[in-house]
Amino acid sequence: MRLRFELLGWTGRxxxxxxxxxxxxxxxxxxxxxxxxxxxxxxxxALEEALTAAGRPRVGREGLMSxxxxxxxxxxxxxx
Amino acid sequence: MPSLTDLQAAADARNIAVHPPRTVxxxxxxxxxxxxxxxxxxxxxxxxxxxxxxxELASDFRSLGFVYEVFLFGSLARGADHPRDIDLLILDDGxxxxxxYDYGERTVESLLESANLSTPVNRAAERCAWIDVIAVDRxxxxxxxGYRRALAKRQKDPxxxxxxxxxxxxxxxxxxxxxxxxxxxxxxxxxxxxxxEEIGVVEPPHRMLxxxx
Numbered sequence: 001m002r003l004r005f006e007l008l009g010w011t012g013r014x015x016x017x018x019x020x021x022x023x024x025x026x027x028x029x030x031x032x033x034x035x036x037x038x039x040x041x042x043x044x045x046a047l048e049e050a051l052t053a054a055g056r057p058r059v060g061r062e063g064l065m066s067x068x069x070x071x072x073x074x075x076x077x078x079x080x
Numbered sequence: 081m082p083s084l085t086d087l088q089a090a091a092d093a094r095n096i097a098v099h100p101p102r103t104v105x106x107x108x109x110x111x112x113x114x115x116x117x118x119x120x121x122x123x124x125x126x127x128x129x130x131x132x133x134x135x136e137l138a139s140d141f142r143s144l145g146f147v148y149e150v151f152l153f154g155s156l157a158r159g160a161d162h163p164r165d166i167d168l169l170i171l172d173d174g175x176x177x178x179x180x181y182d183y184g185e186r187t188v189e190s191l192l193e194s195a196n197l198s199t200p201v202n203r204a205a206e207r208c209a210w211i212d213v214i215a216v217d218r219x220x221x222x223x224x225x226g227y228r229r230a231l232a233k234r235q236k237d238p239x240x241x242x243x244x245x246x247x248x249x250x251x252x253x254x255x256x257x258x259x260x261x262x263x264x265x266x267x268x269x270x271x272x273x274x275x276x277e278e279i280g281v282v283e284p285p286h287r288m289l290x291x292x293x
Binding site: 017018020021024025028029030031033036037039040041043044046047049050051052053054055057063064065068069071072 | 114127164204
């Protein structure tokens with residue numbers, strides 16, 4: 001569960017121009033716990049969409065991680 | 081792409097947060113998890129937003145009888161390091177261009193549907209804002225100043241057609257590739273853009289991109 005901030009070039013900000021991700025950043029850092037729930041759920045939902053667009057649609061009740069692992073194993077842009 | 085360990089931690093945090101009793105990480109940890117999701121999303125974006133994928137889409141549009149030409153413009157056409165999306169301009173016989181002349185924010189989604197190109201992949205890419213399509217009536221755009229004026233007025237950027245002309249690529253259906261051949265009207269607009277750059281009225285495209293970031 002250890003987060004490797006140093007490897008991510010952690011600046012405390014999402015380097016996003018996109019309004020959606022800017023909203024995620026705002027709600028993620030909110031003191032309101034429901035804002036933070038919304039941010040995590042929406043960010044995961046956006047990744048689900050991205051996986052579908054990348055050709056790895058959801059099958060049945062398959063979770064995000066099993067789809068992500070498959071993409072990581074075939075994409076040259078991804079590393080373990 | 082973030083490591084699978086970081087992604088698993090972010091997915092676990094999401095699962096624990098959305099299901100009762102809803103244990104939610106603090107703001108700092110939450111932003112870190114969101115950053116992990118964002119980085120994974122960006123890695124997938126780079127696999128989708130490519131000239132090859134744009135060519136596949138262009139070919140699909142060209143296979144429709146009423147689409148005459150497809151152009152690629154924007155950051156991907158200019159060869160930017162991190163293009164945001166696939167920007168396509170299609171010239172048709174009016175079938176799509178007039179139908180979606182004034183259709184608000186759902187234009188791309190509806191346009192894909194009308195063109196029978198609303199596949200799960202395209203729909204997801206559209207929701208990720210990785211595809212943007214503008215349909216224009218070729219005959220009116222070539223010959224009718226009033227139509228061009230009306231189209232330009234509808235864009236958020238008043239110099240939209242001037243800005244997209246430079247670096248615009250044309251799709252060649254025969255070999256499925258992009259080339260720099262453009263219709264005379266876009267040649268004129270590209271020349272105009274370079275002249276505006278020279279006198280300092282507009283910035284070069286790569287500087288505009290950096291400013292936008």
